[in-house]
Amino acid sequence: MTNREKNDVRQFDRRQALGLMGAAGLGMASAWGEQVAGAQAAPPPNPNAPVAPWEPSTSAPAIPTWRTELKQLAPNVWTYIQAGGPNIPTGGISNALAVAGPDHWLAVDALGQPFHTKAFIAAANKATGKPCGRLVNTHHHGDHVAGNQFFLPVEIVSHEYCRDEVVKMAAAVPPGAKFPKREGGADGTEDRKIAIPVTTFSDRMTYRVGNIVVEFLFIDPAHTWGDIVAYLPAEKILFAGDIFFNYVTPYGHNAHISKWIEVCEKINKMDVNVIVPGHGPLAGKKELAQMADYYRALIPEVKKRYAARMTPGQAAADIKLPKYQNWRGPEQLVNNVVRLYAEFNGTLISDVLVEANTKAAQEYNALKAKRV
Numbered sequence: 001m002t003n004r005e006k007n008d009v010r011q012f013d014r015r016q017a018l019g020l021m022g023a024a025g026l027g028m029a030s031a032w033g034e035q036v037a038g039a040q041a042a043p044p045p046n047p048n049a050p051v052a053p054w055e056p057s058t059s060a061p062a063i064p065t066w067r068t069e070l071k072q073l074a075p076n077v078w079t080y081i082q083a084g085g086p087n088i089p090t091g092g093i094s095n096a097l098a099v100a101g102p103d104h105w106l107a108v109d110a111l112g113q114p115f116h117t118k119a120f121i122a123a124a125n126k127a128t129g130k131p132c133g134r135l136v137n138t139h140h141h142g143d144h145v146a147g148n149q150f151f152l153p154v155e156i157v158s159h160e161y162c163r164d165e166v167v168k169m170a171a172a173v174p175p176g177a178k179f180p181k182r183e184g185g186a187d188g189t190e191d192r193k194i195a196i197p198v199t200t201f202s203d204r205m206t207y208r209v210g211n212i213v214v215e216f217l218f219i220d221p222a223h224t225w226g227d228i229v230a231y232l233p234a235e236k237i238l239f240a241g242d243i244f245f246n247y248v249t250p251y252g253h254n255a256h257i258s259k260w261i262e263v264c265e266k267i268n269k270m271d272v273n274v275i276v277p278g279h280g281p282l283a284g285k286k287e288l289a290q291m292a293d294y295y296r297a298l299i300p301e302v303k304k305r306y307a308a309r310m311t312p313g314q315a316a317a318d319i320k321l322p323k324y325q326n327w328r329g330p331e332q333l334v335n336n337v338v339r340l341y342a343e344f345n346g347t348l349i350s351d352v353l354v355e356a357n358t359k360a361a362q363e364y365n366a367l368k369a370k371r372v
């Protein structure tokens with residue numbers, strides 16, 4: 001067994017274990033960093049049932065390894081990229097942005113684990129020589145907002161939809177909850193309170209941070225119904241949040257996939273040189289187009305099987321996308337198939353399709369187990 005295989009098996013075991021823990025009283029809202037600990041709480045359903053990992057391929061294009069770093073992109077602009085690569089777990093490991101003005105710096109996204117958020121804040125404080133003065137969340141997923149609490153008392157800003165979803169997340173966190181222990185992420189003692197955005201907008205909001213213009217734009221539903229991007233027109237930098245996964249399989253459990261492709265096309269028409277993904281290494285338009293190509297390749301495969309009346313679980317187990325097999329988390333395809341089926345049959349909603357995901361994952365796992 002290669003290291004990669006061992007690693008994937010370990011990850012699967014961990015996710016399976018988390019699923020079992022959910023039944024025992026530890027809730028899990030997402031495999032991507034939204035775990036909630038609290039023995040007294042009824043466990044929320046797991047929207048992303050664990051799915052058997054795909055084997056890496058020697059014939060598919062390899063992916064690079066990238067390290068955790070605060071990287072300067074322009075004067076007073078940094079991105080905080082978190083490590084990933086073939087043997088490095090990437091679930092819930094996201095990126096952030098820091099833009100410094102004369103008195104404080106503006107943060108875009110809060111990351112999802114206490115150690116990660118604290119390391120980002122410390123690195124940006126050191127680089128800028130100033131404290132953080134404002135935080136903007138690109139969307140509501142735990143690996144982008146669970147760290148909000150460590151930024152307080154700064155103002156937290158988001159799209160209206162994002163705030164509504166964070167309010168629901170906060171209501172699901174029981175009193176006394178802790179961040180579950182996670183190697184390199186949390187030691188299990190940190191209190192967990194979801195800090196809710198206090199300022200919202202629906203289309204666009206512009207901040208001037210010193211002499212840097214930062215435009216926050218909602219383009220259309222994509223990865224969620226409330227994704228915003230941070231656009232720095234003078235610097236030609238765009239922080240895409242989870243509209244962009246680079247070398248990581250795009251995670252579509254809240255997505256409108258066909259609109260997501262259109263949003264990628266719109267971003268690629270903007271005057272931009274550097275695009276920071278929500279997950280994966282720093283990139284540009286070519287890599288964003290490559291991610292949209294993943295969905296362009298997936299859609300006809302799903303359509304064929306939808307027309308043949310296969311279930312989403314059967315379709316997911318049957319589809320092969322060799323070109324993308326070495327991206328991290330290729331088995332996330334199951335959630336993407338569920339979303340596409342809902343688009344095709346007109347039942348797509350902004351919420352995660354928990355029941356359909358669970359059913360598809362069970363069916364997919366059973367079919368994959370038979371083929372081993």
Ligand SMILES: [Zn+2]
Nearest residue numbers: 139141223242
């Ligand atoms: Zn996300």
